[in-house]
Amino acid sequence: MHPDPQSPAQRIVADLRDDIAAGRLPAGAKLPSVRDLAERYDVSRSTASKALILLRNEGLVVTRHGSGAYVREAYPIRRLGPDRYARHRWEQTSVEAFTTGVPGSDSTRQQGHQTQDVSLVAADEPVSAALGVEVGSSVYERARVMTRDGIPTHTMTSYYLPAHVEGTPLVDSSPGIAGPGGGFRVLADRGLPPHEITEDIQARMPTAEEALLLDLPSGEPVVEVRRVTRTADGQVVEYACGVHAASRFVWSYTYAIPD
Template sequence: MPVPDRPAYLRIAEHLRDQIREGRYPQGARLPTMSELRAEHGVSEIVVRQAIALLRGEGLVETRRGGGTIVKVAPPVRRVAMDRYRVVTAPMAVPATTFTHDQRISWNEYRLDREFSRTRADAGLAELFEVAAGTELLRRRFVFYARGEPQQISVNYLPWDVVGDTPVADPANEPWPGGTLAQLSFLGHPPTRVEESVTSRMPTPEEAETLRMGGGVPVLTITRRLLSGPRILEVCREIVIPADRVILDFAIDL
């Protein structure tokens, strides 16, 4: 039996998708208008809207009020694990963190929103810290900005018996050059080991709004533990990064 034609909106979306990937419409370029696409493909406006909605759901384009449909600008950031941590543990001529290193931005282009609270370890955190449930912790939620744009959310936890009533527990001291690694060293517990596990999922509505994400884009979530000797001194649950803004590079010396 003959195979029926694919729906017109799928064919239009595929045509535009191929042109985007081939560079016909580079990042930041404006796609043809609705009227132009209707005339080119001989379809109704609703069909064109379905095609654009499909590309928007894939995270390829965004629609701006009065500005048409634009190919999304999302230059990927290279997050080189684990060598990136060596950068902030070395003597620094200028302030920096792993985030500013990844983003290739200066300290003046870096902004950090923060929320601090005192809490107790739930069952999941207790397992990650290898302590009893109910152990007191400092909870810190950060939103990281590069050049004014939100790029990353991080929620981390530190043992209250280590950081309580110290400058590390004061949000006024953020951002701290060198980040958490430098803070633990300041407290006399220099990190000796970093552990990370990476997963992916769709963002929560709050995460998508905070990070100004388009529809259809997943996030990478990183759970991190910092150890000083045998003791676990930080659990980050989680670092959340839009998947279309990052490349994870791994290098292992053999």
């Protein structure tokens, strides 16, 4: 027979979960301290602490060392659809508008920010497969970390064939091209206008580096997006891979049912 239907830690977790779900502990509210819980439930402090860790791993709670445990606030969620690549966002604008250090020209992007790091690297397997070159070939890598309200939200690393971007501001100038449309604009200028995109979407737990880089709360998954961009005649002009904090994004696609 099962002697214990629920362990002490699980009882605490269940109770707090209910309190959160019922709104008795609204978003941002402070949870009882570890020492409080230990006394109330007559368990050791380790057990009470474990309960908080479990709630944290579920994404329901964030802990602030030295301060307390709090019901996690819901972030505003950004909806990502094909529109974010729309031609009008990059076609009619000057390349200079994409340059870092020229802020405010597009107020819709006001809160966004990004760092950038362009270098020539050897293509690994996924990159070479997407761009159609041999493993180890030299390709341009453009690594970015996107920030929103001072908090990193996702990374996006693009790869280009040197023949496509050599001599463009994308890889030559510093501080370089900023904004999501900058790369597309440069490709279009080189006679390689992007036409079609394939996006692969997959979720997983972050690596240790990603958790650090994106400042992820423990228990937050990431969504990896791999994007292949082609011209109208099917030529691949960009491969990009991004890692997104899962709680901040929804991807949305609308399409006709195929035959």
